[in-house]
Amino acid sequence: xxxxxxxxxxxxxxxxxxxxxxxxxxxxxxxxxxxxxxxxxxxxxxxxxxxxxxxxxxxxxxxxxxxxxxxxxxxxxxxxxxxxxxxxxxxxxxxxxxxxxxxxxxxxxxxxxxxxxxxxxxxxxxxxxxxxxxxxxxxxxxxxxxxxxxxxxxxxxxxxxxxxxxxxxxxxxxxxxxxxxxxxxxxxxxxxxxxxxxxxxxxxxxxxxxxxxxxxxxxxxxxxxxxxxxxxxxxxxxxxxxxxxxxxxxxxxxxxxxxxxxxxxxxxxxxxxxxxxxxxxxxxxxxxxxxxxxxxxxxxxxxxxxxxxxxxxxxxxxxxxxxxxxxxxxxxxxxxxxxxxxxxxxxxxxxxxxxxxxxxxxxxxxxxxxxxxxxxxxxxxxxxxxxxxxxxxxxxxxxxxxxx
Amino acid sequence: xxxxxxxxxxxxxxxxxxxxxxxxxxxxxxxxxxxxxxxxxxxxxxxxxxxxxxxxxxxxxxxxxxxxxxxxxxxxxxxxxxxxxxxxxxxxxxxxxxxxxxxxxxxxxxxxxxxxxxxxxxxxxxxxxxxxxxxxxxxxxxxxxxxxxxxxxxxxxxxxxxxxxxxxxxxxxxxxxxxxxxxxxxxxxxxxxxxxxxxxxxxxxxxxxxxxxxxxxxxxxxxxxxxxxxxxxxxxx
Numbered sequence: 001x002x003x004x005x006x007x008x009x010x011x012x013x014x015x016x017x018x019x020x021x022x023x024x025x026x027x028x029x030x031x032x033x034x035x036x037x038x039x040x041x042x043x044x045x046x047x048x049x050x051x052x053x054x055x056x057x058x059x060x061x062x063x064x065x066x067x068x069x070x071x072x073x074x075x076x077x078x079x080x081x082x083x084x085x086x087x088x089x090x091x092x093x094x095x096x097x098x099x100x101x102x103x104x105x106x107x108x109x110x111x112x113x114x115x116x117x118x119x120x121x122x123x124x125x126x127x128x129x130x131x132x133x134x135x136x137x138x139x140x141x142x143x144x145x146x147x148x149x150x151x152x153x154x155x156x157x158x159x160x161x162x163x164x165x166x167x168x169x170x171x172x173x174x175x176x177x178x179x180x181x182x183x184x185x186x187x188x189x190x191x192x193x194x195x196x197x198x199x200x201x202x203x204x205x206x207x208x209x210x211x212x213x214x215x216x217x218x219x220x221x222x223x224x225x226x227x228x229x230x231x232x233x234x235x236x237x238x239x240x241x242x243x244x245x246x247x248x249x250x251x252x253x254x255x256x257x258x259x260x261x262x263x264x265x266x267x268x269x270x271x272x273x274x275x276x277x278x279x280x281x282x283x284x285x286x287x288x289x290x291x292x293x294x295x296x297x298x299x300x301x302x303x304x305x306x307x308x309x310x311x312x313x314x315x316x317x318x319x320x321x322x323x324x325x326x327x328x329x330x331x332x333x334x335x336x337x338x339x340x341x342x343x344x345x346x347x348x349x350x351x352x353x354x355x356x357x358x359x360x361x362x363x364x365x366x367x368x369x370x371x372x373x374x375x376x377x378x379x380x381x382x383x384x385x386x387x388x389x390x391x392x393x394x395x396x397x398x399x400x401x402x403x404x
Numbered sequence: 405x406x407x408x409x410x411x412x413x414x415x416x417x418x419x420x421x422x423x424x425x426x427x428x429x430x431x432x433x434x435x436x437x438x439x440x441x442x443x444x445x446x447x448x449x450x451x452x453x454x455x456x457x458x459x460x461x462x463x464x465x466x467x468x469x470x471x472x473x474x475x476x477x478x479x480x481x482x483x484x485x486x487x488x489x490x491x492x493x494x495x496x497x498x499x500x501x502x503x504x505x506x507x508x509x510x511x512x513x514x515x516x517x518x519x520x521x522x523x524x525x526x527x528x529x530x531x532x533x534x535x536x537x538x539x540x541x542x543x544x545x546x547x548x549x550x551x552x553x554x555x556x557x558x559x560x561x562x563x564x565x566x567x568x569x570x571x572x573x574x575x576x577x578x579x580x581x582x583x584x585x586x587x588x589x590x591x592x593x594x595x596x597x598x599x600x601x602x603x604x605x606x607x608x609x610x611x612x613x614x615x616x617x618x619x620x621x622x623x624x625x626x627x628x629x630x631x632x633x634x635x636x637x638x639x640x641x
């Protein structure tokens with residue numbers, strides 16, 4: 001008996017150790033990646049890709065607060081991303097000069113990042129206020145609608161947002177100082193003052209790694225706090241949570257607002273990095289991709305969600321788009337080059353694989369969910385839930401067979 | 405419906421406040437008091453304050469805590485976390501405090517964890533602190549629910565059939581626990597069918613039948629009340 005208690009106490013420690021190990025590995029990988037990559041490929045294209053993966057990590061961390069912690073299914077998360085991105089894009093570009101305001105606004109990146117967070121968080125609270133009385137599926141449908149409406153608004157208010165023409169020439173972040181050295185191809189080690197990012201991929205990469213690190217710390221703090229427990233209590237049993245003195249409405253609003261503000265944060269960063277914001281960047285597929293990242297990584301577990309975001313990003317934006325070309329080269333190198341040429345109905349291997357992209361993507365997702373339904377790195381909760389469900393099913397089967 | 409059952413016994417100990425004239429049934433009365441449902445008529449007065457129609461979380465703040473007839477724990481949270489959720493309403497940490505783990509938030513968390521551990525020990529499940537609530541055996545789940553309710557620092561504790569499904573031995577242990585709770589100066593208001601349990605520890609008993617109060621008084625008075633006997637044993641003639 002005492003032994004059992006002993007091991008149980010240590011289970012918790014082990015879980016925490018696992019998280020620490022994952023964070024450690026991620027941090028080291030994040031530090032080594034650009035060094036090795038630039039050395040190996042001589043270019044910074046992959047570093048830019050990694051920066052983009054960084055937004056999705058931020059988005060996934062934010063959505064995890066809503067879906068994983070508080071148990072509210074949000075299918076329109078990209079809307080907040082859009083609000084954050086447009087807030088930055090409009091207030092830090094020449095765009096407003098050609099709008100009815102007739103005056104371009106250029107506010108500092110570091111101020112705007114907070115403005116964007118606030119704008120997205122406020123939008124989350126505004127959406128949440130009338131809808132959080134709804135539960136489960138109904139809430140999901142309303143958020144889905146919201147996610148569809150917001151890009152349409154940016155599309156149709158073209159006087160202000162430029163509509164389909166998008167907002168371009170967006171300001172770059174500045175820093176009072178920055179360290180440059182041989183790694184960035186700028187000669188010897190030096191500290192430069194008044195550094196302009198100016199599309200420097202390495203600078204954006206460093207910035208997103210730091211910001212993601214901060215986000216992880218903040219969300220972990222929330223998770224282990226009064227508010228984090230209140231979220232989980234609502235997820236588990238709303239009636240009991242209310243009876244314990246938790247104001248379910250404000251607590252859920254906070255989940256929505258905080259989740260949305262992460263999205264706004266990522267949005268501002270995105271706008272600064274790509275320097276071009278169009279309504280097409282925030283369609284339903286973005287919401288779904290982020291949701292898949294959260295579910296696949298391990299709902300409710302921050303380190304799992306990060307891994308999920310990285311894996312899925314790699315899959316969606318790197319592996320699958322590169323597949324046709326790779327297949328073509330592979331066919332050439334193993335002597336099946338004839339497959340690459342068109343003949344009759346056969347469009348050539350690369351083209352054929354390109355057409356099968358979504359089938360391959362879907363098959364990989366289904367396969368991953370079959371192999372690890374609890375996610376790549378699940379929280380203890382999900383693991384237990386699935387185990388219990390499996391046990392109950394087994395028991396039901398046993399009962400049935402006994403009955404018959 | 406449960407309140408149609410003839411064995412509706414409502415028990416009050418130390419309870420000095422009166423509830424609205426028409427308590428509906430046992431659990432319905434609880435739900436009305438704790439703000440889960442609005443009473444169709446009557447008022448809920450607690451500590452001199454009219455709390456009719458208050459939201460459940462407000463009721464908890466005023467100092468009324470409850471357990472549920474069909475246990476409603478936070479299944480996939482540890483026992484310790486369950487009790488710490490109960491402490492929620494007495495905690496002061498705001499979002500910013502938690503976000504940046506300010507020293508005062510840290511201190512509060514430590515204090516609350518200790519208090520929660522103490523409560524778990526008080527109800528006798530201290531060893532299970534790190535287990536999931538749903539992995540506890542039935543009897544311990546009932547105890548955990550009581551600990552969670554106690555964590556809200558209630559003046560009045562509503563127990564909805566806490567001994568349901570208990571063996572006689574477990575019932576005795578539960579009643580000991582209730583006595584310990586009374587010893588802390590907390591008023592306990594419990595719904596129970598089992599006359600033995602009820603008579604043993606109550607100071608005042610209210611008997612409901614079909615939603616109406618048919619008797620009220622000390623255990624001895626209630627025991628002798630004709631209407632109670634009728635309700636319990638059926639009309640003889």
